Amino acid sequence: MAEPRPLPLDPIGEAHRQWTEHGWGDVADGMATVTSLVRAQQIVMARVDEALRPSGLTFSRYELLMLLSFSKRGSLPMALASARLQVHPTSVTNTVDRLEAAHLVRRVPHPSDRRATLIEITDAGRKLVDQATVELNEKVFAHPGLPPDRLRLLLGLLAEFRSASGDFDSGDTPTQWG
Incomplete structure (x- = not known):
């Protein structure tokens, strides 16, 4: 993959300047933060997609396979997988359909709940998934773009944001990142 050529200026910084100039200075930091998060997600996903390309996996398929590989028995109820991945059950069903077609997962009856699969x-x-993890570790996770101390700061800030947004209940317990 060819390295992208940097722009001569930060477009989000310019948008912040324009927001302020147009009288929206009180929300310019929020706009720039949201826009920066979206752009950062695009950058990261491009790197992840490149690392996963040889395996033929998408990130959602990779996540589900990893979740299953981490489970004690190598299996989980569909509803629990949906909750743990924080995606709609329909998304899990679609992902399972594709993984099952590729013979990477199978649906089996739940041993004690006839309603569950x-x-x-x-x-x-x-x-x-083991091979894909080697690629992701080498090409993405080992060098995410920030030094370790800055990564921990970012992880703490993102965990705080996610908790405040109702993503999980942190209670009074400090996060492991800070």
Whole structure:
């Protein structure tokens, strides 16, 4: 993948300047923060997609395979997978459909709840997710773009934002990042 050529100026910084100039200075920091987060997500996902390309996995398929590989039995109920991945059940169903077609997971009946279906990772799924993890670790996670002390600061700030947004209940317990 060719390295992108940097722009001669920060477009988000320029948008901040314009926001302020147009009388919206009181919300310019919020606009720039949201826009920066969206742009950062685009940058990160481009790197993730590039690292996953050889495996043929998308990030959502990778996440589900990793979730299953981390589970004690290599399987989880569909509803629990949806909750843990924080995605709608329909998204999990679509992801499972594609992974099942590729023989990376299978649906199995729940042993004690006839209404529930388990998603179970196959040996091929384990092998592929292990290979994809090596690529992600080497090409993305080992060098995310900030030094370790700045990463911990960012992780703490993002955890604080996510908790304040109702993403999870942190209670009075400090996060592991700060």
